[in-house]
Every structure is written in structure tokens, then in C-alpha cells.
Amino acid sequence: MEEQFPLRVELIERIDWFISLRWLAVVGTLLTIVVVNFYLPGLLLQGPLIAVTTAIALYNFLFLLYARRLRAHGPTAMRLRQSTVFVYVQIALDLIALTTLLHFAGGVENPFALFFVFHMIIASILLSPAASFLVAVLASSLFAAMALLEYRGLVPHYNLVGLVNPDLYHHGTYVGASVLVMTTTLFLVVYMTSSISARLRARTDELLEVSRSHEAKSRELAELNTKLQKLDAARTQFMVTVTHELRAPVSTIYSCLDLVLGGFASREKEQQILERAQQRTTELLDLVKDLLELTGARQAEVQVEEAETIQLADVLRNVEELMRVEAENKDLFLSVDIVPDMPLVRAKPDHIKAIWTNLISNAIKYTEAGGIVVASLTHNPDYAVGTVRDTGIGIAADDLSKIFEEFYRTANARAICPQGTGVGLAIVKRMIENYGGKIWVESEPARGSKFIFMLPRARP
Amino acid sequence: MTTKGKVLIIDDDPDFVEVVRTALETDGFEVFSAADGSQGLALMRQEKPDLVFLDVMMAHPTEGVDVSEAMMEDPDLRGIRVVMITAITDTQYVGDFPTDRYLHVDQFLSKPVPLPELLELTNRILKKK
Numbered sequence: 001m002e003e004q005f006p007l008r009v010e011l012i013e014r015i016d017w018f019i020s021l022r023w024l025a026v027v028g029t030l031l032t033i034v035v036v037n038f039y040l041p042g043l044l045l046q047g048p049l050i051a052v053t054t055a056i057a058l059y060n061f062l063f064l065l066y067a068r069r070l071r072a073h074g075p076t077a078m079r080l081r082q083s084t085v086f087v088y089v090q091i092a093l094d095l096i097a098l099t100t101l102l103h104f105a106g107g108v109e110n111p112f113a114l115f116f117v118f119h120m121i122i123a124s125i126l127l128s129p130a131a132s133f134l135v136a137v138l139a140s141s142l143f144a145a146m147a148l149l150e151y152r153g154l155v156p157h158y159n160l161v162g163l164v165n166p167d168l169y170h171h172g173t174y175v176g177a178s179v180l181v182m183t184t185t186l187f188l189v190v191y192m193t194s195s196i197s198a199r200l201r202a203r204t205d206e207l208l209e210v211s212r213s214h215e216a217k218s219r220e221l222a223e224l225n226t227k228l229q230k231l232d233a234a235r236t237q238f239m240v241t242v243t244h245e246l247r248a249p250v251s252t253i254y255s256c257l258d259l260v261l262g263g264f265a266s267r268e269k270e271q272q273i274l275e276r277a278q279q280r281t282t283e284l285l286d287l288v289k290d291l292l293e294l295t296g297a298r299q300a301e302v303q304v305e306e307a308e309t310i311q312l313a314d315v316l317r318n319v320e321e322l323m324r325v326e327a328e329n330k331d332l333f334l335s336v337d338i339v340p341d342m343p344l345v346r347a348k349p350d351h352i353k354a355i356w357t358n359l360i361s362n363a364i365k366y367t368e369a370g371g372i373v374v375a376s377l378t379h380n381p382d383y384a385v386g387t388v389r390d391t392g393i394g395i396a397a398d399d400l401s402k403i404f405e406e407f408y409r410t411a412n413a414r415a416i417c418p419q420g421t422g423v424g425l426a427i428v429k430r431m432i433e434n435y436g437g438k439i440w441v442e443s444e445p446a447r448g449s450k451f452i453f454m455l456p457r458a459r460p
Numbered sequence: 461m462t463t464k465g466k467v468l469i470i471d472d473d474p475d476f477v478e479v480v481r482t483a484l485e486t487d488g489f490e491v492f493s494a495a496d497g498s499q500g501l502a503l504m505r506q507e508k509p510d511l512v513f514l515d516v517m518m519a520h521p522t523e524g525v526d527v528s529e530a531m532m533e534d535p536d537l538r539g540i541r542v543v544m545i546t547a548i549t550d551t552q553y554v555g556d557f558p559t560d561r562y563l564h565v566d567q568f569l570s571k572p573v574p575l576p577e578l579l580e581l582t583n584r585i586l587k588k589k
Contacts, residue, residue, distance in 0.1 A: 247547055248473060251572035255479045258575050264483040273482065276475045411519065 011083050014126055015067050018090060021122075022060045029053045029101070045158055048104040056097050063090060087126050091119055091135055099142040106160040107150045107169050108178045116143065120186050124193035136190040140183040151175045241407050245287060245421070249280045256280075290423040293354065294406065294430070307346045307435070309458045312384050313338045313377055315349060319356040320375065323364065331369040334360075337376035343384050343457040351431045358424045359388040359451050365417055367392030367448075383437070383454040390450075395443040403441060404429040412445070428453075463490040465586040466507060470500035470527065471515035471545065476571070480513065483575050484582065497527040504537055510586050514565075516546040528565060541585050547571040 033049055066086065073079050095116070102110050116139045123135040150157045150169050159166045168174055256277035260270045320336045327334035345352075356375070363373040371391040378385050395403060399410040409422040432439045436456045443449035467489045469477050474495070481491045492507055494500035496518055504512065512531075516524035524544055531537040542565045566585060569578070 248571070251547060252473055252475045252479070254572040255476060255575070258572065259479045259483055262483075262575050264486050264575055264579075266486070269482050273479065276478060280475060414519070 011080070011087070011126055012071065015083060015087065018087070018122060018126070019060060019063050019067060022056065022063075022094070026053055026057045026060065040162070043161055043163060045104050049101060052097055052100050052104070059093055084127065088131070091123055092138060094119055095139050095142050099146050103146050103150070103155070104158050106164060107157055108147045108175055109160050109164040109168055113143065113182060116182065116186055117189050120189040121193050124190055124197050129194040129198060132190045132194050133187070136186045139186050143182050144179045147175050147179050238406065242291065245407060246284070249284050253277045253280050287421045287423070290421045290427065293427050294423055307348055309344045309346055310349055310352060311342060311344055312352060312386060312455070313342045315352045316356055316375060316377060316386070319353060319360060322357070323360045326361070327364050327373060330364060332364060332367055333372045334364070335372070335374045337374060339378045342377055343379050345384050345435070345455045346458045347435050347455065355428050355431060355453070356386075358428050362424065363388050363390035363392060363449070366390065366413060379457070383456055386453050386455075388451045389448065391448040394445040394447050395441065395449055396445050400441060400443065404439070464488045464583070465511065466490045466492070466509040467511050467513065467582065468500065468503055468507065468509035469493045469513045470497065471513070472496060472518040473515070480578065483579060487579050489582065497523045500527055501530055501537075504531070504540065509540060511541045511543065511582060514542055514544050516544055541566050543567045543569060543581065543585070545569050545571060545573065
């Protein structure tokens with residue numbers, strides 16, 4: 001219904017035009033009466049004619065007030081219905097008024113009977129084809145009634161004295177022919193004007209449809225554009241951070257070599273300095289490796305087809321073997337806890353290994369000697385659930401939301417381990433989310449951390 | 461053993477500190493180092509160095525600037541010469557670096573610092589004292 005409002009707004013505008021037209025008609029009628037009376041005095045029955053014209057002026061004034069009131073309300077379905085009824089009422093009153101004027105000015109003798117056609121045209125423009133036909137029926141009936149009633153002498157006839165044969169109204173053939181011609185004309189006019197009007201409306205509807213879909217597309221484009229801009233900004237940010245992370249170690253390595261080559265250091269010192277430079281080189285290589293994994297994980301959507309159906313528990317046991325030495329070196333207790341009947345998941349084994357390795361190695365790294373690291377596996381109806389818990393340094397509330405961001409390292413983490421790319425958790429998160437899973441962390445400073453991830457069960 | 465002067469290096473990169481320390485010590489300076497701003501300021505008050513090499517960006521993007529401002533506000537430290545070392549001249553942080561305020565800085569150097577230039581600069585600044 002809403003779509004019709006802009007279209008049918010024309011109806012409400014046209015009502016104003018219709019009312020203005022009627023003022024013209026009133027003026028025109030009065031002028032005609034005055035002029036005719038001047039040139040052909042006694043021809044017309046002034047009294048009734050002027051009375052009817054005054055009545056028209058009066059009801060037009062009422063129409064004006066009602067139209068103002070209608071417009072005050074916003075466009076609603078009710079207003080549309082009321083406007084349509086309003087138009088019917090106007091046309092009906094006009095037809096009655098016209099018929100009365102004709103009656104007092106000669107009836108079938110009066111050529112002004114042609115004016116019925118105006119109302120047919122107006123009805124076809126403002127109303128539906130069906131309604132317009134009803135208007136044609138009303139007009140024809142009124143004209144026929146007037147002609148017939150006068151013909152039968154049931155109402156008086158007012159002859160246009162001196163202008164038309166006073167017996168014409170009594171002439172059966174003439175009256176019949178007039179009524180027939182009038183009726184046919186009215187219906188034909190309605191038919192023709194309605195078709196044109198309907199076609200015009202259809203075209204306007206089409207145009208509106210096109211314009212609306214165009215608007216929708218524009219909005220879509222604007223949204224896509226914003227998304228693209230955000231992605232672009234994120235990518236630039238990433239590149240800035242990467243170059244920054246690369247720059248510091250590289251310039252330090254340069255300075256170390258500069259020192260040795262420039263002869264600024266003693267023999268013993270040279271060895272030390274070169275070892276430091278090599279250490280930084282190793283760090284850089286780790287960073288490059290992590291970055292490669294990160295960009296690889298970014299493209300993981302492409303690789304999901306290469307996923308296999310695997311058992312998380314097997315990978316975990318594998319990783320446990322590797323991590324055990326590291327844990328013992330730091331005097332930590334590493335334990336693995338797997339519930340029976342673990343479901344299978346679909347993923348690349350390398351990715352799962354990376355996830356476990358990353359989480360467990362982090363736990364080991366950030367837990368002091370004598371602490372505990374526990375990796376466990378359980379499941380719920382839809383997911384396999386993995387957990388890595390530690391009694392380590394924990395994560396502050398501010399850091400919790402940022403910890404999965406690329407290159408993000410907490411101050412505490414930096415204190416314990418100055419080297420570290422901050423990329424590991426970002427990689428893990430990306431991998432898990434690519435498989436349709438979720439990862440999150442619960443932690444408090446000095447109270448340890450608990451990383452939990454879920455991966456969807458493999459559908460059989 | 462007399463030294464040509466006392467130099468303090470404030471930088472969170474231990475390898476860079478080691479490189480500069482070696483170069484300066486070989487050239488006859490006494491070198492102290494600190495890994496962050498507050499440690500650096502404490503060491504300054506304790507040892508009263510003649511020159512401070514100050515890394516701009518440490519844990520905080522403009523930590524070096526904060527240190528230099530603290531130095532300006534402390535009458536004991538105001539006389540110490542400062543050389544700022546920056547690796548941020550053409551990155552996004554340039555916007556954070558206030559260039560319109562008067563900074564208590566003799567010179568800016570950019571990493572990697574060419575060592576001959578570093579030594580020449582140190583000698584020049586401390587000779588003036």
C-alpha cells in the first residue's frame with residue numbers, strides 16, 4: 001500500500017485543481033447568464049439558474065475546507081480512501097447540479113449538455129476505470145431521467161423561448177436519439193480516457209520501481225565502499241606495523257656489523273657482538289615465518305577443501321611429546337586430559353598442530369618455574385572443545401580483548417620474553433575461525449590463563 | 461683511569477645499547493645504560509652524566525619526549541646534553557612527535573646510527589663542556 005502513496009499523491013493534488021476548476025465554472029455560468037440575459041432578455045429563468053449556481057459556489061467552498069483538512073493529515077491509507085470518496089461526492093454533486101441547470105434551461109434543447117463529457121474525463125483521470133464507468137452510468141441516468149420526466153410531463157419543461165421549437169422536448173424520436181447519443185458518447189469517452197490514464201499510471205509505476213531499485217543498489221554500493229575502505233585501512237595498518245617490527249632488529253644487526261667492521265671493538269667483544277647480531281637474525285627469521293603463516297592462514301578459506309577428517313586427541317598427544325622437554329626444562333608440570341569418544345573434525349592436520357603448539361608453548365613461556373600447564377579435550381553436541389590452562393602470569397582485563405590482535409603483546413609478556421612477534425595468537429584465531437570455530441580466553445593477572453577453543457564436529 | 465666523560469644510554473634494545481657502549485668505551489668514555497625512562501632518570505640523578513643518548517620510542521611511542529621534558533623541569537638535570545635517537549622519522553608516529561615545542565635536545569639521530577658519526581658527535585659535544 002505504501003508504494004501507492006507517491007503515485008496517489010497526485011490524486012490529492014488534483015483535487016485542488018478540480019475545486020479551482022469549479023470556481024471557474026461558477027464564474028463562467030454566471031457570466032453566461034448575464035450575457036445571454038443582456039442579448040436575449042426573457043430567454044432564461046434567471047432565478048433558479050442563479051440559485052443553482054450559488055449552491056454550486058457554496059458546496060465548492062465546503063469542498064475547499066474539507067480539502068484543507070484532508071491535507072493536514074499525513075499520507076495514510078485512510079486519507080487515500082477519504083480522498084477517493086471525496087472525488088465521487090464532488091462529481092456526483094456536479095452531475096446533479098449540471099442536470100438541474102440544464103433542466104431549468106431547456107432540458108434536451110440545451111447544447112450545454114455536452115459539458116457532461118468534462119466530468120467523464122476528470123473521473124477517468126482521478127478514479128479507477130471501474131469507478132469512471134459508474135460515473136458514466138450516473139451521468140447517463142441523470143440525463144435520461146431529466147429528458148424522460150420532461151417528456152412525460154412529470155416535471156415542468158422550461159423552453160428556451162424564441163430559440164428552440166417549444167415542442168422539441170415532446171418529440172419522442174428526438175428525445176430518444178438525444179439520450180442514446182449522450183449515453184454512447186459518455187461511455188466511449190470514459191473508455192478511451194481510462195485506457196490512456198491506466199497506461200500512464202502503469203508507466204509511472206514502472207519508473208518508480210526502477211528508481212527504487214536504483215536507490216537500493218546505491219545504498220548497497222555505499223556499504224560495500226565503506227567495507228572496502230575499512231579493509232584497505234586495516235591492510236595499511238598491518239603493513240605499517242610489519243615494517244616497524246622489521247626495522248628495529250634490522251638496524252640493530254646493521255649497527256653490530258658496523259661496530260665489528262669499523263674496528264671499534266676488541267677481539268673478545270667482537271665475538272659477543274656478532275653472536276648478538278645472529279640472535280637478532282634468528283628472531284627476524286621467526287617473524288618472517290610467522291608472517292608467512294599469517295598470510296597463509298588469511299588464505300585458509302581457499303584451503304578448506306584440503307581439510308581432512310582428523311582426531312584432535314591424536315594431534316594433542318603428538319604435540320605433548322614435543323612440548324614435554326621444554327616444560328621439564330622450565331620445571332613445569334605438563335598434563336593432558338582427554339575425555340573418551342572425542343568426535344572428529346575437518347581441518348588440515350598442520351593447522352591443528354600449530355594451534356596446539358602455539359597455545360601450549362605460550363602457556364609454558366608465560367608460567368614461572370614450578371607451575372602447571374594442562375591441555376584438555378572434551379566435546380558437546382555440536383563441537384569439539386579444547387582447553388589450555390596455566391598457572392602463569394595471567395592477562396590484564398584491558399589486554400584480554402586485544403590479545404588476539406596481530407603483533408599485540410602485553411607489557412607483562414614483553415617483560416618475561418622480550419623477543420616475540422605477537423603474531424601467534426592472531427594466527428591461531430584466524431585458523432579456528434576459518435573452520436567455523438571460536439576461541440576465547442579467561443584470565444586474571446597473576447592467577448593464570450585459560451584458553452578455550454571450539455571446532456565444529458565433522459558431519460558424517 | 462680518567463675518562464673523556466660520562467655517557468648514559470636510555471634504550472630498550474639491549475643489543476643496540478651494547479653496540480653503542482662498546483664503541484664509546486673503546487673511545488674512552490664511561491658508559492651507563494637504562495632500559496626505560498624512569499630507570500634512566502633515576503640513573504641520571506645518581507651519576508650526573510654529561511650526555512644522554514635517548515631513544516624516542518620505547519614501551520610508549522613518545523617515551524623519549526617525556527624523559528626530555530622531565531629533564532627540563534628538573535634543575536639538576538637541565539644542564540645535561542641530550543641526543544635523541546629515533547627510528548620513527550617516516551612512520552605513522554611522526555604525528556605524535558611534537559616538533560613545535562622547544563625540546564631540550566642537541567641533535568637527532570636516526571637508527572641505524574653510523575658509528576663514526578656517533579663518536580664524532582659525542583666528542584664534539586663533550587669537548588664543549
